[in-house]
Amino acid sequence: MVPVPDNPTDIRILRHRIEKIDMLPTISGVVRRLTKVIGNPKTSLHEISSFISSDPALTSRILKMVNSAVFGFPGRISSVTHALTLLGLDAVRSLLMGVTVLELMQTVMVGLREHSVGCAVAARSIAEIKGLKNLEEVSVAGLLHDIGKVIFLLEFPKDYRTVMEEAEQKEILVMEAEKARFSETHAAAGQWLAEKLFFPGKLTDMIAFHHKPGLARSAPLETAIVHLADILVRALGFGYAGDAFVPAVSPVAFELLDLKERDIREVLKSIENVRASGEDLFW
Amino acid sequence: MCVLNSDQLEPGMILAGPILMKNGMVLFGKGTELTEAYIERIRSMTLNGISIVERAPLYESREQLLEKLEARFRPVGQQPYMKMLKRLVEERILECDEQEKKEDSRGKSE
Numbered sequence: 001m002v003p004v005p006d007n008p009t010d011i012r013i014l015r016h017r018i019e020k021i022d023m024l025p026t027i028s029g030v031v032r033r034l035t036k037v038i039g040n041p042k043t044s045l046h047e048i049s050s051f052i053s054s055d056p057a058l059t060s061r062i063l064k065m066v067n068s069a070v071f072g073f074p075g076r077i078s079s080v081t082h083a084l085t086l087l088g089l090d091a092v093r094s095l096l097m098g099v100t101v102l103e104l105m106q107t108v109m110v111g112l113r114e115h116s117v118g119c120a121v122a123a124r125s126i127a128e129i130k131g132l133k134n135l136e137e138v139s140v141a142g143l144l145h146d147i148g149k150v151i152f153l154l155e156f157p158k159d160y161r162t163v164m165e166e167a168e169q170k171e172i173l174v175m176e177a178e179k180a181r182f183s184e185t186h187a188a189a190g191q192w193l194a195e196k197l198f199f200p201g202k203l204t205d206m207i208a209f210h211h212k213p214g215l216a217r218s219a220p221l222e223t224a225i226v227h228l229a230d231i232l233v234r235a236l237g238f239g240y241a242g243d244a245f246v247p248a249v250s251p252v253a254f255e256l257l258d259l260k261e262r263d264i265r266e267v268l269k270s271i272e273n274v275r276a277s278g279e280d281l282f283w
Numbered sequence: 284m285c286v287l288n289s290d291q292l293e294p295g296m297i298l299a300g301p302i303l304m305k306n307g308m309v310l311f312g313k314g315t316e317l318t319e320a321y322i323e324r325i326r327s328m329t330l331n332g333i334s335i336v337e338r339a340p341l342y343e344s345r346e347q348l349l350e351k352l353e354a355r356f357r358p359v360g361q362q363p364y365m366k367m368l369k370r371l372v373e374e375r376i377l378e379c380d381e382q383e384k385k386e387d388s389r390g391k392s393e
Binding site for chain 1: 317324354367376
């Protein structure tokens with residue numbers, strides 16, 4: 001066994017805890033219930049369906065989400081079985097994590113949930129423009145892309161506050177301050193969790209590389225989509241992701257997407273629509 | 284500035300200082316404008332002694348919106364494609380502002 005270092009803020013400890021998952025005290029309570037279902041790639045459609053249906057609060061959260069602008073089936077999905085048929089097993093598996101994490105988000109950073117929902121809507125809008133078939137995949141990735149921040153905030157609240165203050169003082173991105181303090185970013189922490197929970201490879205790519213879309217191997221286009229969605233949501237000032245300013249877009253990703261100005265206008269409008277409706281944010 | 288209990292809060296009020304959670308995380312930053320949902324969250328945690336500066340106007344002025352946009356793009360404005368994105372976002376913000384004004388004046392005349 002590899003010796004585990006004592007310094008609690010050491011990133012190796014966090015990685016070890018994520019990989020054990022039971023050692024993440026706050027997240028584990030939530031995830032423990034889910035792990036059995038979503039952490040097992042062999043779970044059947046029927047098992048997932050009865051798992052969700054056995055919990056009324058979870059059922060209502062899932063149905064509200066799939067009927068919201070994030071998934072674009074306004075009011076058309078009335079049962080969990082129907083949602084599973086339309087969205088597919090993989091999407092619902094990660095969506096279970098999505099709705100649960102969204103709830104945690106607002107307790108750790110005000111605005112992170114709005115940021116994530118905005119990003120999901122924007123990503124979906126871009127994917128639609130690009131003619132992608134599986135829109136649910138990028139929607140879920142939008143919801144979950146900052147899951148690493150939730151882990152950092154829950155595990156190292158004091159250190160993360162220092163990270164945020166440092167970022168503000170030095171006028172650098174929180175991500176860069178994370179790297180300086182923890183030697184890894186929230187994107188890496190998100191990747192470990194995604195791998196631990198056997199998320200689909202494409203989703204893991206989108207979470208792991210949303211700040212460095214050039215490194216995505218199994219989903220370069222989808223990762224570029226989430227990368228740009230993240231930036232557009234921040235550009236509009238919708239929600240809060242911890243930064244005072246917008247990160248620069250990766251030119252390679254931007255060129256890969258090859259969007260016209262009118263496309264970008266459309267995406268911005270889709271984000272504004274969520275802001276205007278407000279209903280999807282506080283359920 | 285005045286200090287209020289959580290049951291005296293109203294939407295549109297602006298915080299004079301941050302609300303911190305036990306672990307030191309900022310729950311709501313200084314200058315946060317309270318909404319119904321935020322107030323509900325604060326009440327669920329029964330916080331007292333919250334300092335409020337003043338009530339905010341219902342909408343931020345166009346100047347405030349543009350000033351904030353400027354601040355968000357300041358460090359990255361010269362990076363590739365960021366000028367274009369900023370211009371498109373600015374157009375969107377102005378368009379929304381126009382729409383809200385129209386709706387406001389329609390509401391008043393009725």
